[in-house]
Amino acid sequence: MKKILSVLIFGGLLIIPNFINAQKKPLVVFVCGDHEYSGEETLPFIAKELEKNYNIKAKVLKAYPNQNAEKNIPGLEILKEADLAVFYLRWRQLPEDQLALIDEYLKSGKPIIGFRTSTHAFNFPKGHPSERWNAFGEFALNGPPGWGGKAGHTHYGHKSTTDVSVINSAKKHPILKGVAPSFHVNSWLYHVLPDFPTKGSEWLLMGKSVNPDKAAVDNPVAWVGTNSFGAKVFTTTIGHPEDFSVEAFQRLVINAIHWELGLKVPKKWKGKIDINVPYRGMVN
Numbered sequence: 068m069k070k071i072l073s074v075l076i077f078g079g080l081l082i083i084p085n086f087i088n089a090q091k092k093p094l095v096v097f098v099c100g101d102h103e104y105s106g107e108e109t110l111p112f113i114a115k116e117l118e119k120n121y122n123i124k125a126k127v128l129k130a131y132p133n134q135n136a137e138k139n140i141p142g143l144e145i146l147k148e149a150d151l152a153v154f155y156l157r158w159r160q161l162p163e164d165q166l167a168l169i170d171e172y173l174k175s176g177k178p179i180i181g182f183r184t185s186t187h188a189f190n191f192p193k194g195h196p197s198e199r200w201n202a203f204g205e206f207a208l209n210g211p212p213g214w215g216g217k218a219g220h221t222h223y224g225h226k227s228t229t230d231v232s233v234i235n236s237a238k239k240h241p242i243l244k245g246v247a248p249s250f251h252v253n254s255w256l257y258h259v260l261p262d263f264p265t266k267g268s269e270w271l272l273m274g275k276s277v278n279p280d281k282a283a284v285d286n287p288v289a290w291v292g293t294n295s296f297g298a299k300v301f302t303t304t305i306g307h308p309e310d311f312s313v314e315a316f317q318r319l320v321i322n323a324i325h326w327e328l329g330l331k332v333p334k335k336w337k338g339k340i341d342i343n344v345p346y347r348g349m350v351n
Contacts, residue, residue: 100130106155157184183306224280268292
């Protein structure tokens with residue numbers, strides 16, 4: 068950590084004050100608006116933990132006036148100052164000026180994290196000037212370009228859950244430091260194979276559907292890589308609100324944020340975060 072040494076001279080005496088910390092805290096900006104999974108409630112807990120225990124500044128932006136508002140996320144200007152942008156979006160139709168701020172961030176090549184429905188973050192109608200944003204999952208997160216379609220991006224039913232396990236070849240990745248080798252989450256497994264994650268991505272976690280509503284195959288649920296803008300990416304299709312109460316998932320997220328920022332993953336876990344947000348589903 069760089070320090071600045073200030074030297075003052077008074078009456079021939081040399082006075083050396085205490086070291087002053089000259090390193091600016093990194094800023095993480097969370098961008099939320101997902102209809103269903105309460106990202107605007109769970110991610111503020113992560114933001115608070117970063118500021119309290121990990122010397123990282125955090126700002127949470129939310130769809131306005133509520134999670135169902137698809138056309139307004141105020142405050143995106145702060146992305147100009149962000150060192151890391153974390154997205155938890157679902158089927159937004161943001162205006163051109165707000166998309167421009169996200170576009171500017173992406174083109175900067177700064178790191179990005181995406182949760183679950185961010186694979187289908189935007190849903191502009193065919194022929195709309197902003198239709199290309201429907202492929203955000205692919206060009207920004209190395210995931211499928213939207214829901215359904217030729218990619219076959221789907222899930223295994225709302226009554227299913229997922230067993231998660233660390234992929235053996237990735238077990239030494241810094242993001243997995245201290246993460247349990249296997250754990251269970253309430254997220255129903257997303258199907259992203261065979262074409263995604265995009266070529267060159269490194270798979271970290273594999274998911275196995277429990278009580279699926281159709282024939283199921285195991286699918287990766289977390290990966291890292293470099294996106295089409297040359298930025299570091301961490302993407303996870305986990306993100307049901309009750310997943311955030313699982314300690315292994317909490318540590319995964321904290322580790323990923325540090326890794327994305329180019330910081331050392333904490334050797335010592337500060338302890339489980341008290342997050343208890345129930346699943347609400349789709350509500351008005």
